[in-house]
Amino acid sequence: SLLSASLLGIKFANPLLNASGVHCRYTDELDALAASAAGSLITKSCTLLEREGNPEPRYAATALGSINSMGLPNQGYAYYLDYARRHNYATKPLFFSVAGLSLEDNLTMMAAVRDAYIPAIVELNLSCPNVPGKPQIAYDFEAMDRMLAAVSAEYALPFGVKMPPYFDIAHFDAAAAILNKYPLVAFVTCINSIGNALVIDIENESVVIKPKDGFGGIGGDYVLPTALANVNAFYRRCPDKQVIGCGGVRSGEQVFMHLLAGASLVQVGTALHEDSPRIFARLNRELSAIMERKGYRSIEALRGKLKTL
Numbered sequence: 001s002l003l004s005a006s007l008l009g010i011k012f013a014n015p016l017l018n019a020s021g022v023h024c025r026y027t028d029e030l031d032a033l034a035a036s037a038a039g040s041l042i043t044k045s046c047t048l049l050e051r052e053g054n055p056e057p058r059y060a061a062t063a064l065g066s067i068n069s070m071g072l073p074n075q076g077y078a079y080y081l082d083y084a085r086r087h088n089y090a091t092k093p094l095f096f097s098v099a100g101l102s103l104e105d106n107l108t109m110m111a112a113v114r115d116a117y118i119p120a121i122v123e124l125n126l127s128c129p130n131v132p133g134k135p136q137i138a139y140d141f142e143a144m145d146r147m148l149a150a151v152s153a154e155y156a157l158p159f160g161v162k163m164p165p166y167f168d169i170a171h172f173d174a175a176a177a178i179l180n181k182y183p184l185v186a187f188v189t190c191i192n193s194i195g196n197a198l199v200i201d202i203e204n205e206s207v208v209i210k211p212k213d214g215f216g217g218i219g220g221d222y223v224l225p226t227a228l229a230n231v232n233a234f235y236r237r238c239p240d241k242q243v244i245g246c247g248g249v250r251s252g253e254q255v256f257m258h259l260l261a262g263a264s265l266v267q268v269g270t271a272l273h274e275d276s277p278r279i280f281a282r283l284n285r286e287l288s289a290i291m292e293r294k295g296y297r298s299i300e301a302l303r304g305k306l307k308t309l
């Protein structure tokens with residue numbers, strides 16, 4: 001149909017899903033996404049063991065988006081693996097987000113997903129900005145190279161990576177060159193939050209989140225141009241991979257922008273957090289209306305068709 005999408009040869013009724021971390025820590029949240037108009041869903045990035053995460057307040061919404069320093073709160077990978085075993089894949093695909101605190105933990109968790117023989121799609125999070133003392137892997141190119149070499153060898157199935165934003169052409173080039181060494185990295189999700197921003201409340205003359213002296217990853221309207229640039233940069237540099245867009249989506253127009261930039265699927269974070277899974281029905285309606293107005297009969301007809309001047 002008009003909004004059909006595909007990734008790794010798997011069919012999606014529409015390109016929309018949640019961004020990992022939003023509305024996906026607990027089974028009731030995941031069930032609500034499964035029952036929503038989203039074309040698929042993804043679990044909260046998980047660690048080997050359950051984590052409480054950082055002290056609250058650790059999320060705040062602003063007029064232009066959000067800031068968070070959650071600290072990877074999650075129920076541990078066994079909880080999400082159990083959910084992934086019970087999911088009905090005939091209704092919609094499920095993504096499984098992994099964010100181990102070490103290479104060994106990532107290998108253990110991905111081996112468990114591999115050995116479960118379920119069609120869950122793994123998105124390896126290389127970009128969590130909020131675990132104190134753990135610099136994010138994707139900003140350390142040698143560490144990212146080592147991680148992908150070991151994970152590719154162990155998991156031995158196609159998987160994807162969740163990337164942070166880059167801001168320098170040389171960094172797009174270097175990061176893409178590493179990803180292109182690994183054919184099993186079948187998709188690249190761009191972007192994670194822009195790390196270590198600072199939101200100030202002038203009434204209280206204070207930061208708005210407790211962890212890390214108020215420093216946290218931002219999402220929402222703040223990040224849209226950076227998200228689109230990263231989607232398009234990796235779309236251009238990784239012709240053998242697909243790209244999932246994430247960042248700044250709150251209406252059909254931003255979904256359309258991500259698709260033009262080359263995205264195959266589009267994730268929604270801040271706007272989903274501030275609304276509810278009902279947002280997916282609205283986004284699908286708005287995207288359909290734009291496509292019909294412009295005469296597009298399929299997403300493939302517009303994907304990656306961004307014009308330059």
Ligand SMILES: O=C(O)c1[nH]c(=O)[nH]c(=O)c1Cl
Binds near residue numbers: 070
């Ligand atoms: O603090 C978090 O849990 C978190 N927050 C983000 O904005 N991105 C991530 O990948 C993670 Cl893992």
